[in-house]
Amino acid sequence: MTTPRIGLLGTGPWARRVHAPALAAHPGVEFAGIWGRRAEAAAALAQVHRTHPYESPDELFGACDAVAIALPPSVQAALALRAAEAGCHLLLDKPVATSVPEARALAAAADRAGIASVVFFTARFGEQEGEWIAAQAAVGGWFTAHADWLGSVFAEDSSSPYAHSPWRREKGGLWDVGPHALSVLLPVLGDAEAVTATRGPADAVLLTMRHSSGAASSATLGLTAPAAASGVEVTLRGTAGITSLPRRQDGPEAAYRHAIDALLAAAETGLPNACDLHFGLRVTEILAAAEEALSPAVPRESPPLMPQGASPHGEIGRGGHQ
Template sequence: MTTTLRIGLLGTGPWARRVHAPALAAHPGVTFTGVWGRRPEAAAALAASHGTRPYATPEDLFADTDALAIALPPSVQADLAVRAAGAGRHLLLDKPVATTVAEARAVAEAAERAGVASIVFFTARFGTAEGEWVDRAAAAGGWFTAHADWLGSVFAADSDSPYAASPWRREKGALWDVGPHALSLLLPVLGDAEHVTATRGPGDTVLLTLRHAGGAASSATVSLTAPRAASGVSVTLYGTSGATSLPRRQEGPEVAYERAVDALLASVRSGEGHACDARFGLRVTEVLAAAEASFEGAGERKPLA
């Protein structure tokens, strides 16, 4: 690797414009190579605003980079991630990696086969205070239960969210959009999930219950249709040392994304995998797919392989 990692961006939507592109352009360890998007005019505009260039095809961008950051719907991301890994490029993925187990497994296996580094960007997991909280809690151990509320108002009647027009979010709902955030905090602390049950609530609200490998149980309520006055995030763990709650976010997602870039750089340089790599992204998809399948089973508990 050269002094800086050459990273290209795939995607031009609101998340790419707000977080990915500015953070890549500002990071001292990155050369922001360029942008590809499904709308060439949007790619040209985003590239110009950050002093880089648009690319006509993903493969053209692959050829000029060491790594690819992806800010696209999960079904689009999965195919491009497999292609990028096949070209020997490191991966900075967004959550969820994919919304089918087969697609997520293809990404993880492509990264492993190519020997490339991978990071999945879970906003809360890479937040400074949130990440430190998870690390402390995992080291402490002794937790027997936990509950998470991840309540957004993206699709509420009074929403002005730029993500309200997202087709994949409207199709897949909170389970797949904010469910990964809850799992990214619960699984590292309580252990892998062995069973999951999901129950539908109003709108796209879902109540998850999980049994973890170490014997702990957890629950999570996720929604993108919560009234704006009720929206918010909370996670509380209960165990032998009492109770502890996720600290309130003190910074925007740009800082968390910078930390995800740092993690990718460290993984590339060391050759060591990261806890939030494509294999972990696959596990999150497996848990969510099992939860989705439990809807059809009228709340039947789904074991996880």
């Protein structure tokens, strides 16, 4: 068997910190090359990891079996669609898009091409977090849940490398950290049947949902929390008592390795991963419904449930695998 060739689109902080090192170190893939919107940045990152810079995305697609994307969602969606049409499996960042039509078009293109897809959610693919999510989904009987997913990216004293990210400035915590919260809540509580949202200070949003299991959840999402108040907590309450998401022990690099493994498994077996593009589409639909609910701030029913076979209820194994 030949080693799968994976290329990378993107050269920003997330690509440099997580994607490129993990792809270069993974024993099951060949890191085939890098394309970036700035050719000099692609050449520099390729040199660090002893791979090849490409002048165009299409040249990279032609040299790869799969592509990983570390680009803003508005850029990611269009390039991922072209990669799917070129027959490349997809390892995407969240959110897959901030427009429902773009996300639907991308999912449809992947279906037509018959390619595998995985959307990277750091909590879902973290080893301890993934095992906890699977265990709570199996227990069931949850009554309510609350998530705090608060970053200090835009706080006054922030030194975050993402503080100058235009898309995060525009879309805020709802779209940046909201996908992470949904990646934990949906597989445990079921799909969101109704969504409301209320604005808080700065970019903070309070998201509330009614789930198909009958449970209710809320999530406080933002990127402008004071550093001393930032952090992640998810608490479930139900017939089994009270339990909380374990704190991450490893950095995102370990979770990303699990996501690479998940893509390889989906490509080899033809079985969709629980975090495939259809799940990514559903996350975009829910966040878009929440964004719409912010003005005017009235409850709105969420879009129709996911197609059969694309439910967020799918069992997750070790590290987020099905």
